[in-house]
Amino acid sequence: MPIRKKLTILGSGAAGLTAAIYAARANLEPLVIQGLQAGGQLTITTDVENFPGFPNGILGPQLMEEMHKQAERFGTQFIYDNAESVDLTKTPFVIKTSGEEVHSDTVIIGTGAQAKWLGLDSEQKLMGRGVSACATCDGFFFRDKIVFIVGGGDTAMEEAVFLTRFATSVTLVHRRDTFRASKIMVDRAMKNPKIKMCLNSTIDEIFDVSKNEVTGVRIRNLQTGELSEHPADGVFIAIGHHPNSDLFKGQIKMNENGYIETDGVKTSIPGVFAAGDVQDEIYKQAVTAAGTGCAAALEAQWYLEKLEAGLIPSNSEPANKANPQKAAAGVHE
Ligand code: NDP
Numbered sequence: 606m607p608i609r610k611k612l613t614i615l616g617s618g619a620a621g622l623t624a625a626i627y628a629a630r631a632n633l634e635p636l637v638i639q640g641l642q643a644g645g646q647l648t649i650t651t652d653v654e655n656f657p658g659f660p661n662g663i664l665g666p667q668l669m670e671e672m673h674k675q676a677e678r679f680g681t682q683f684i685y686d687n688a689e690s691v692d693l694t695k696t697p698f699v700i701k702t703s704g705e706e707v708h709s710d711t712v713i714i715g716t717g718a719q720a721k722w723l724g725l726d727s728e729q730k731l732m733g734r735g736v737s738a739c740a741t742c743d744g745f746f747f748r749d750k751i752v753f754i755v756g757g758g759d760t761a762m763e764e765a766v767f768l769t770r771f772a773t774s775v776t777l778v779h780r781r782d783t784f785r786a787s788k789i790m791v792d793r794a795m796k797n798p799k800i801k802m803c804l805n806s807t808i809d810e811i812f813d814v815s816k817n818e819v820t821g822v823r824i825r826n827l828q829t830g831e832l833s834e835h836p837a838d839g840v841f842i843a844i845g846h847h848p849n850s851d852l853f854k855g856q857i858k859m860n861e862n863g864y865i866e867t868d869g870v871k872t873s874i875p876g877v878f879a880a881g882d883v884q885d886e887i888y889k890q891a892v893t894a895a896g897t898g899c900a901a902a903l904e905a906q907w908y909l910e911k912l913e914a915g916l917i918p919s920n921s922e923p924a925n926k927a928n929p930q931k932a933a934a935g936v937h938e
Contacts, residue, residue, distance in 0.1 A: 613712050643685060656891055698876070881893075
């Protein structure tokens, strides 16, 4: 027997759990399909010092555990599994996990994004211990330290400049000698006396896993093959993100990078909302994810009120499907 829900939330990061807290307090008895990395990206970080309400900071995993408890307290149900397939082409929407089938009147997509990594073993082992993919989150911990940043896009340039507020030296390592970043951002980084450029190069090892902290990096020059070792206290990886949106491809409007397109938090499908990093290519912060999670829950609540009042046809094709012209234009009804 399928599980029948008014609201199903995909993802259990800051967006999904905030949506669950709001929806549960509105008596919607939401179901959260947590995903196998329950708690999202904050579970792979250590201290979080920029989430309001925690003047002394809080550990990322603890913050997520508290959000989970808060959502549970008001009646959220959880399934600890990945959503394996979704059908958003008709209502109720159908979500399948390995063991369950869920039929839901509304869906909030909060599946997040993943930072891209270089793929080094040492990088994974030292993550949160000097290796980070977010200068905004972790730059503050590198006051008077030596840091390296990898990437040649706008994020790398912006984060390199941001890191100079704290670090004594910032070395930007990029695999080519031309940049993907906009000229103005490159110029800004180039002009900053604290930033050194290390081009046609990559970091191929981060030291020291045995000490459980970053003490240095090994750089490989990709043209000459030459290796050099340098002391370092921090390594920032800024080589882009992947939104976790593959499951929805072909069903919902996305931009060319796979981020779900939203008008506020409304997607191209009425009754389906998106919150957090899966729809946010710019800010990618826990607090902005929580903010959009709240907005998505309120939108779902208002949509359900209309559905219950008979103002939206139920058990039918979504409005956009029924009107291909409006669907093409991404119009919400
Ligand atoms: P991008 O995809 O634009 O850039 C990624 C960079 O990382 C590229 O230089 C790429 O190198 C490099 N890279 C990718 N994979 C690897 C790898 N395995 N090893 C080494 N280097 C690698 O991502 P961003 O996060 O920088 O930007 C994402 C979007 O956000 C862009 O559209 C950007 O313009 C926008 N943005 C805008 C900002 C602003 O306007 N203020 C600020 C930040 C982001 P290569 O060039 O060789 O492919």
